[in-house]
Amino acid sequence: MSRVWVLGAGQLGAMLRHAGLPLAIEVIPVALDGDLAPRLAPDDIVTPEIEHWPDSAATRALAAHPRFINRPVFGRLADRLSQKTLMDDLGLATAPWQAVTTATRAADLFAAIGDRVLLKRRMGGYDGKGQHWLRQAEGTEIPAGWHDAAIAESAIDFDEEVSLVGMRGGDGSKHFYPLALNLHTSGILAASIAPLDRLAPLKAQAEAMLGALLDHLDYVGVMAMECFRVGDRLLINELAPRVHNSGHWTQAGASVSQFESHLRAISGLPLVTPSAKGLTVMINLLGTERDDRWLAIPEVELYWYGKDVRPGRKVGHLNLCAASPARLGEALDQLRPLLPAPYGPVLDWTLRNLP
Numbered sequence: 001m002s003r004v005w006v007l008g009a010g011q012l013g014a015m016l017r018h019a020g021l022p023l024a025i026e027v028i029p030v031a032l033d034g035d036l037a038p039r040l041a042p043d044d045i046v047t048p049e050i051e052h053w054p055d056s057a058a059t060r061a062l063a064a065h066p067r068f069i070n071r072p073v074f075g076r077l078a079d080r081l082s083q084k085t086l087m088d089d090l091g092l093a094t095a096p097w098q099a100v101t102t103a104t105r106a107a108d109l110f111a112a113i114g115d116r117v118l119l120k121r122r123m124g125g126y127d128g129k130g131q132h133w134l135r136q137a138e139g140t141e142i143p144a145g146w147h148d149a150a151i152a153e154s155a156i157d158f159d160e161e162v163s164l165v166g167m168r169g170g171d172g173s174k175h176f177y178p179l180a181l182n183l184h185t186s187g188i189l190a191a192s193i194a195p196l197d198r199l200a201p202l203k204a205q206a207e208a209m210l211g212a213l214l215d216h217l218d219y220v221g222v223m224a225m226e227c228f229r230v231g232d233r234l235l236i237n238e239l240a241p242r243v244h245n246s247g248h249w250t251q252a253g254a255s256v257s258q259f260e261s262h263l264r265a266i267s268g269l270p271l272v273t274p275s276a277k278g279l280t281v282m283i284n285l286l287g288t289e290r291d292d293r294w295l296a297i298p299e300v301e302l303y304w305y306g307k308d309v310r311p312g313r314k315v316g317h318l319n320l321c322a323a324s325p326a327r328l329g330e331a332l333d334q335l336r337p338l339l340p341a342p343y344g345p346v347l348d349w350t351l352r353n354l355p
Contacts, residue, residue: 015251
């Protein structure tokens with residue numbers, strides 16, 4: 001068996017491990033805070049499940065390995081300042097933005113990019129963390145500790161949020177999954193739907209944008225791109241140089257999951273353009289106790305992460321795939337009484353957006 005070490009031992013590493021089994025690829029997730037350096041063979045492969053990692057004996061050993069795929073990319077994309085600069089250099093559309101320097105004041109940002117401004121920490125921060133709103137009408141100021149540590153983005157009155165997961169092989173070949181429609185609540189992905197025929201007109205635009213990034217970075221593996229749709233135009237919001245939550249639907253809904261595609265790419269195995277098996281909905285389980293009654297619904301596939309349940313914490317996800325929107329709607333109706341009340345609006349959004 002070939003071996004792939006994953007820098008990080010969260011749910012993404014676990015799902016990569018599961019995807020490696022049919023390919024006879026041994027995937028070994030490693031905790032970021034490990035105080036022992038794993039012993040890697042020269043032909044082992046290293047890939048991360050997170051863009052930015054702490055310094056430890058384990059991370060130093062993995063990051064120094066010569067077959068750490070895409071190693072130069074992570075520092076560039078983990079920092080939102082260099083990520084945004086890269087997109088500007090490539091002429092890719094994003095929300096108007098500006099670096100927050102020592103001299104920057106809220107009034108400067110309002111004058112330059114609008115009266116509603118979102119501060120984002122340059123490093124770390126995800127699922128709505130590491131963010132702070134400034135609103136001119138409220139007279140808000142940049143908090144202490146955010147200067148030289150953040151970027152500022154103009155608020156976008158978008159129509160929808162969509163994402164694209166793509167892959168690139170070592171030979172430069174590129175393949176893409178269908179666009180997914182996403183719902184975020186409090187900055188955390190709550191649900192995804194894919195594929196939707198009405199998003200097909202955006203396909204070429206999205207693939208050109210992500211394809212330009214993959215080629216410029218000489219990237220190998222899976223990358224996700226989250227976008228705002230404003231009319232018929234896409235604005236890139238965030239990039240994730242790894243498998244991503246918005247691609248979890250591919251486990252049930254695509255011929256090859258994002259996790260298998262990533263392992264194929266970094267291991268030099270053939271890549272294919274995935275085909276959709278049906279219409280798929282992914283629902284994130286956030287701070288929700290497990291209920292095995294979910295499994296009595298034929299369309300449901302449960303991915304439980306084995307974490308302690310805490311408010312707002314990602315503890316699993318459900319994938320529901322069906323051949324018709326009507327059957328998927330029926331399955332969602334069966335699921336509704338088995339989820340906590342806050343999931344009502346999430347299910348309502350999902351049902352409204354089924355074809």
